[in-house]
Amino acid sequence: MDDETIVALATPPGQAGIAVVRISGSRSESIVRAIVRPLPVILQPRHSHHGFIQDGPRRLDECLAVFFRAPRSYSGEDMAEISLHSNLFIVEEVLDLACRLGARPALAGEFTYRAFRNGKLDLLQAEAVNDLIRANSRAGSLLEFDNLEGRLSQAIGAVRAALLSEAADIEGAIEFAEDQHFVPAANPALDEAAASLDAILAAGRFSEVLSRGLAVVIAGRVNVGKSSLFNALLLRERSIVSALPGTTRDFIEETLHLDGFTIRVTDAAGIRPVAGDDIENQGMQRSLDKIAGADAVLFMVDASQPLQDSDLEVARRLGAKKRLLLANKSDLADEKAVRGIRDAFPGEPVHLVSAKNGDNLGVVSAFLKGLLRDLPDPSGMIAVNLRQKGLLQKLKDAISRVRGLQAQQPAPGELVAEEIRQALRIIGELTGEIGADDILRGVFARFCIGK
Numbered sequence: 233m234d235d236e237t238i239v240a241l242a243t244p245p246g247q248a249g250i251a252v253v254r255i256s257g258s259r260s261e262s263i264v265r266a267i268v269r270p271l272p273v274i275l276q277p278r279h280s281h282h283g284f285i286q287d288g289p290r291r292l293d294e295c296l297a298v299f300f301r302a303p304r305s306y307s308g309e310d311m312a313e314i315s316l317h318s319n320l321f322i323v324e325e326v327l328d329l330a331c332r333l334g335a336r337p338a339l340a341g342e343f344t345y346r347a348f349r350n351g352k353l354d355l356l357q358a359e360a361v362n363d364l365i366r367a368n369s370r371a372g373s374l375l376e377f378d379n380l381e382g383r384l385s386q387a388i389g390a391v392r393a394a395l396l397s398e399a400a401d402i403e404g405a406i407e408f409a410e411d412q413h414f415v416p417a418a419n420p421a422l423d424e425a426a427a428s429l430d431a432i433l434a435a436g437r438f439s440e441v442l443s444r445g446l447a448v449v450i451a452g453r454v455n456v457g458k459s460s461l462f463n464a465l466l467l468r469e470r471s472i473v474s475a476l477p478g479t480t481r482d483f484i485e486e487t488l489h490l491d492g493f494t495i496r497v498t499d500a501a502g503i504r505p506v507a508g509d510d511i512e513n514q515g516m517q518r519s520l521d522k523i524a525g526a527d528a529v530l531f532m533v534d535a536s537q538p539l540q541d542s543d544l545e546v547a548r549r550l551g552a553k554k555r556l557l558l559a560n561k562s563d564l565a566d567e568k569a570v571r572g573i574r575d576a577f578p579g580e581p582v583h584l585v586s587a588k589n590g591d592n593l594g595v596v597s598a599f600l601k602g603l604l605r606d607l608p609d610p611s612g613m614i615a616v617n618l619r620q621k622g623l624l625q626k627l628k629d630a631i632s633r634v635r636g637l638q639a640q641q642p643a644p645g646e647l648v649a650e651e652i653r654q655a656l657r658i659i660g661e662l663t664g665e666i667g668a669d670d671i672l673r674g675v676f677a678r679f680c681i682g683k
């Protein structure tokens with residue numbers, strides 16, 4: 233498969249200033265020469281050449297072409313990149329032309345897969361490419377870029393080195409032991425390596441938040457004004473607002489960008505003890521699921537009406553989740569109702585707001601900004617994705633087993649050696665040196681086409 237030349241659009245499809253078409257494989261030079269004219273007899277690698285996209289005698293567009301000679305390219309193969317105007321029809325034609333000239337459409341992540349196969353990147357770095365593209369915060373993107381530069385790979389490399397030296401000590405000891413009563417010296421480097429894994433895993437949840445963004449749900453009983461607040465936060469009429477209780481039936485999610493961070497805000501169906509129908513029931517269940525997965529909740533009650541059982545039910549469902557208590561409809565606030573809210577939630581600040589008029593909504597942005605401030609400092613952290621996290625946990629467990637066996641009297645040398653080999657295999661899976669094809673396919677399938 234690797235000797236095939238592949239082609240794909242590397243920029244998002246649609247109208248834009250420029251589009252970049254990427255070609256990788258042994259036919260890259262002949263294809264770019266056939267599509268772009270005039271090009272010099274000798275293409276200087278990594279230099280921009282001005283020309284025209286040519287289909288037979290017809291000029292389709294003006295463009296810039298850059299040629300990369302293997303192995304000095306992203307994929308490690310001969311590559312070409314053509315920058316042209318981002319017009320759907322012309323881009324399609326260029327892709328077609330390339331295919332007629334012997335290329336085939338690239339699969340998702342195939343350029344990076346080839347880079348991995350050609351030793352330009354290990355699997356951890358290849359994943360960082362995708363995680364970088366998808367990171368939902370400035371801090372998260374910086375951590376992914378660190379990984380692309382090899383930060384996670386180096387941390388894992390240190391663990392591997394410690395394991396190898398421990399293995400050498402043990403194998404030496406086994407060989408020279410007259411009897412089985414030897415105690416191999418526990419190598420402090422391995423303890424340090426294990427501690428570094430602990431630190432990476434401890435920061436794992438946070439690095440996940442950095443990459444996916446914060447999830448905030450607007451929760452409350454029906455008709456308190458959740459959708460009105462959602463629209464006010466987004467500055468547009470995204471959710472349907474009506475005086476009918478149970479208007480929002482399915483959740484609606486949108487993203488807000490605040491201080492270099494992505495916040496996913498969810499407007500959920502209102503919660504009430506008896507649903508109007510099965511659809512509403514399902515909606516409520518989804519609300520509860522969303523609440524369970526949220527980093528924080530905007531808990532809304534109605535300041536114009538006495539607190540109801542369903543308000544208390546919502547509060548109970550929120551449990552210990554971080555929340556901001558909003559008493560909405562301040563324009564119609566009823567003194568007794570507000571007192572009732574304060575009494576029901578003693579010690580918790582009650583913020584009177586009006587989602588409809590926008591009164592006092594500054595408390596919501598202050599709360600969201602506070603959430604961001606509460607996140608730990610990402611410097612020094614290493615980002616890990618779910619696949620990596622699972623393997624790191626396994627690696628940590630394997631190292632604990634090594635230490636556990638070593639503590640036995642007499643230490644079972646062969647078993648220790650086998651556990652170390654097992655730990656090294658896990659490292660191989662992490663970096664992609666050992667990997668079933670389906671695992672690799674799974675990793676690269678999450679990429680976009682053209683990357």
Ligand SMILES: Nc1nc2c(ncn2[C@@H]2O[C@H](COP(=O)(O)OP(=O)(O)OP(=O)(O)O)[C@@H](O)[C@H]2O)c(=O)[nH]1
Pocket residue numbers: 452453454455456457458459460461472473474475476477478479480481501502503560561562563564585586587588589
């Ligand atoms: N006076 C006043 N009315 C409001 C305010 N906020 C929302 N409303 C009204 O309250 C009603 C319900 O608003 P929604 O935003 O649809 O409430 P919801 O909580 O999303 O309702 P469900 O989706 O049915 O659970 C609508 O008639 C809104 O116009 C407010 O601050 N003041």
Ligand SMILES: [Mg+2]
Pocket residue numbers: 458459460471472473479480500502
């Ligand atoms: Mg609603």
